[in-house]
Amino acid sequence: MSDTDGKKTLGLRGGPRSGSVKQSFSHGRTKNVVVETKRKRVVVPKPGAEKAGATGGSTPRVSSDPAKRPAGISEAELERRMKALAAAKAREADEAEQRRAEEQARAEERERRRAEAEAKEREEREREERARQKAEEEERQKAEAEARAQQAEAAAAEPAASEPRAAPKAPVNPRKVDRERDDRRDVKGGKLGGGDRRTGKLTLNQALSGEGGRQRSLAAMKRKQERQRQKAMGGRQQREKVMRDVQLPEAITVQELANRMAERVADVVKALMQNGIMATQNQTIDADTAQLIIEDFGHKVVRVSASDVEQVIDTVGDKPEDLRPRPPVVTVMGHVDHGKTSLLDAIRKAKVVAGEAGGITQHIGAYQVTTDDGATLTFLDTPGHAAFTSMRARGAQVTDIVILVVAADDAVMPQTVEAINHAKAAGVPMIVAINKIDRPAANPTKVRTDLLQHEVVVEKMSGDVLDVEVSAINGTGLDSLLEAIALQAEVLELQANPNRAAQGAVIEAQLDVGRGPVATVLVQNGTLKRGDIFVVGEQWGKVRALVNDKGERVNEAGPSVPVEVLGLNGTPEAGDVLNVVETEAQAREIAEYRANAAKDKRAAAGAATTLEQLMANAKASENVTEMPILVKADVQGSAEAIVQAMEKIGNEEVRVRVLHYGVGAITETDVGLAEASGAPIIGFNVRANASARNTANQKSVEIRYYSVIYDLVDDVKAAASGLLSAEVRENFIGYAEIKEVFRVSNVGKVAGCLVTEGVARRSAGVRLLRDNVVIHEGTLKTLKRFKDEVSEVQSGQECGMAFENYEDIRAGDVIEIFEREEVERTL
Incomplete structure (x- = not known):
């Protein structure tokens, strides 16, 4: 209601006041709107509240007056809460003060480091500037001295008075020389201010962004100044050439030859071209050509061979006082x-x-x-x-x-x-x-x-x-x-001398599943210790452990002591010699040389056969049936023995061929090779692993296990015997003499015979003899006694015989009757 009505509204004291406002609209329209005006509450703080606000708290303090205290809170509880609030505020103030102190310390440390870096950089720039000024001063002095020398030469070489006198050469201005040099340096450096030397430190951002490009180092600048100084003094001084002893193997690459002579590769290639040899740095040249080049450069040639790598293990004689029983x-x-x-x-x-x-x-x-x-x-x-x-x-x-x-x-x-x-x-x-x-x-x-x-x-x-x-x-x-x-x-x-590098012989070698390659070595000289680096045959290694004949681990083994050596990189051959060397590089180099030599030897042996020999072997192998086998044994010696025994099995018709033999368990690789070649696998004191067994079952590869070499040899011999063709034996069973020859329709010529010896059988083979010469061999078409067909005729009886596809028979001929039987052959 409006205040003009003179009535009081029912409401709280100090509530909102009401009134009306007249609003005018277009076209003369008006509207009265009732509005309310709310009063803003003004809070007057008590004296205790003013003190609480002075402490910096944001929450107004509750009055301690019991009448104005919240319900359910005692005076002691209220006091305790007030103390806790004050303590928290004090703690916050201390932490804020501590953070401000730490920030200030960090800022001071950053400022100190920045000042040190600037001082260091300034010092480096000053040092470079002093070096540059010193070099420029020396160059200026040299230029002045050169100008004075040129003036003196010009004055001394004055022509006669009758000839026109040449104009004197203008003196060289040192400042002009410096300016020209600086201009050249600026152009070469790519920027004004000297590009020969970068200023300041190289930051990560500069390196990644590639600003400035590649710049010269201080050492490069010094070398350039040294070259200029030598040029100004009358030419570059030649250093004394160092003559070297160049080790020259049987073949060497051009780059390796240059490295051994300490010469530039381009110079060596140029020298080869002058000798009529066009070669690049990666090409190999022979020793004679390399010797000519070495001598052209003034070095001394030391001819060596590839086998010289083994000289590190050459044994020297022991002194008598060093020998021990x-x-x-x-x-x-x-x-x-x-x-x-x-x-x-x-x-x-x-x-x-x-x-x-x-x-x-x-x-x-x-x-x-x-x-x-x-x-x-x-x-x-x-x-x-x-x-x-x-x-x-x-x-x-x-x-x-x-x-x-x-x-x-x-x-x-x-x-x-x-x-x-x-x-x-x-x-x-x-x-x-x-x-x-x-x-x-x-x-x-x-x-x-x-x-x-x-x-x-x-x-x-x-x-x-x-x-x-x-x-x-x-x-x-x-x-x-x-x-x-x-x-x-x-x-x-x-x-023997126990105080020297060990040398021994490999008695046996095997591939242990848990320990790797293991060699039984009999130490013959010196003492073999744990950690020794050795080379044995085509293998090398470092002694990881030594095991004696009782199965105990030992740290060393002296002369005449047999030990098992662990730590090889491969299984050596039984009978190889073990030698201890100084470094792994030597051992690896010797082993690689021996492996390559053995490979070359095998290749040479295969290539030594002539074409005629290859043709003869191919023709001979056409008539020979081969039985391929794969052999895996527990130790190297057993594998060798089995292979040697297999080579002795066979004759000119059948032979056993060992496709592959090795030491260790039968693997999937062995099964794959056996399947491809249709060969059985012979395991001697070894077994196939699980994956190899499964693969063998899937691919129907036969694996036979043996632990006694007798049984192995006998079984292989029996299997090879099965490849032999059966032997055909001929057994004589009788003779018959032809008395008369008859011609029978639908049959042809029939011989009337008298069996003079043995038996005549229709299923047997026959030969026709005329004057004891065989003129026909075949089978009987018919055998009759009187008019009946019979299977056999005894001696002393007459019969009729007709040959299969043969009718040239005469009275007086003799018929030889025989039987053939097949006999199994064995090796």
Whole structure:
């Protein structure tokens, strides 16, 4: 309602006031609008509130008057809240003050660093400016001296008075020279102010943006000033040429030749062109051409060959005072099943035969034995089977003494003779151990007599070869055998130098799944230690661990000590020589050279055959049936023995071809090769891994496992025998004489015969003999007795015969009757 009505509105005290406003619109229209005016509340603070506001708090303090205090809050609680609020505000003020102090310290540190950088940069610029001024001053002095010298020369060379006098040369203005030099520098630098030297530091942004481009360094500027100084002084001074000894191999690239002479490649190429040879820096030239170039440059030629890389392992003679006694290396050799390993077991008091498949030694075993007298002996146990010829030869080459084991009940056998030959070829003394004297059929005298046939004369036969009768079962004669070994070793006076780089022979090598390539090494000289870098054959490595014959890890191995070496990069060949070198680079270089030499040798052997030989081999192989196989063995020696045994199987019709052999488990790669060539896989003391087994089952590849070499050789021989064509044998069964010849319709000529010997059968083959000359061979078309067709006719009876597709028969001819049968052949 409007205030003009004179009535009071019902409402709160101090509420909004109402009124009316008249609004005018177009076309004379008007409208009254009721409006309200709200009053603004003015809060007058109490005296306590003014104090609270003075402390800087944003929240007004609650009055401590109980009447005006919020409900449910005591005076103590209110006071506690007020104190907490004040403490929080004070803490905030302290933190703000601390942040301001830290910011100020950081700003001061940035200012200090910036001042140091500016000072350093200023100092560097001043140093450069001083160097530049000094160089300019020297150049100015030189220019002035040169100008004075030119004026003096001009004055001295004045022509006669009759001739017109040349105008004197204007003196050189040093400032003009400086200005010209600065102009040239500005043009070359690409910008005003000197482009020969960049000023200030190179920042990351400048490097990424590429501002300014590539600029000269201070050293380059100094070199340029030095060249200018030398030019001003009358020419560049030639440095004295350094003559070098250039090692020249059989072939070398142009760039390598330049590097060895320390000459520019362009100069070497130019020298080659002058000699009529067009070659680039990457081309290879021969040693004679390179020698001409080296001599042209004034250097000295030192001709070397690629094999010189092995000179680092050349052994030098040991001084007598450095030699120390070493244990003898004794190799036990003999025929299979003559008791070699059993005898060694009795000496070692261990059981090794039980660990060998079939009781037959398949590997070279290396053991150390300490006798009751305290002497140390190293024994090598070699296999006796015929297939392990290379192992016996290897054992004889690394040994000092050979113990030839001969069974007293079996005497001298083929492998016994072979062991004797190996020992003689190696020049090794021999001790004959006549074993199995406890057997009832033992006859030691027969053994000694049989040895005479092979030029082995024992002491009891008035010879110089020691012989001992032993029994590995009962232990009889073992002490005598050890005494004989000690006596023989004393005579040999075995010595070695333990304080030098180790050298040894690889007795056996294998690929262990958990340990990688492992080589059994017999140290022959020096001491092999953990961490030594060595090269062995075509492989190299660093000794990661050494394991002795008892399976214990050791830190070093001296002379005559057999150890397993871990840490090779590949499996070496059994029989390789191990040499310790100084660095890995030397070992790697020697191994690569040997591998390349072996590759070249194999390639040369393959290329040496002539075209006629290749044609002859191809023609010969057409008639030969091959049985391909793949061989995987546990150790290198066994693989070699199996391959050698396989090569001996076959004849002119059938042969066994080993496509691939290696050491380690059978893998998928082996299965893939076997499938492609249709060959079985022979595993000797190894097994196929899971993926290889699955692949072999899917692709129907046969994998056969063996642990005794006898069984392996017999099975392969039987399989190869199955490839032989059956042998056809001819059995004579009878004769018949033609008495009369008849012509029968629908049959042709029929011979009336009398069987004079044996039997005539219709299914048999026949030959027609005329005057004991074969004029026809074929089969019978008909065989009749009277008018009946019969299958056979006995001797003394008459019959009628007609030949298949042949009618030239006469009375008096003789018919030979025979049968053919096929007989299976074996190798």
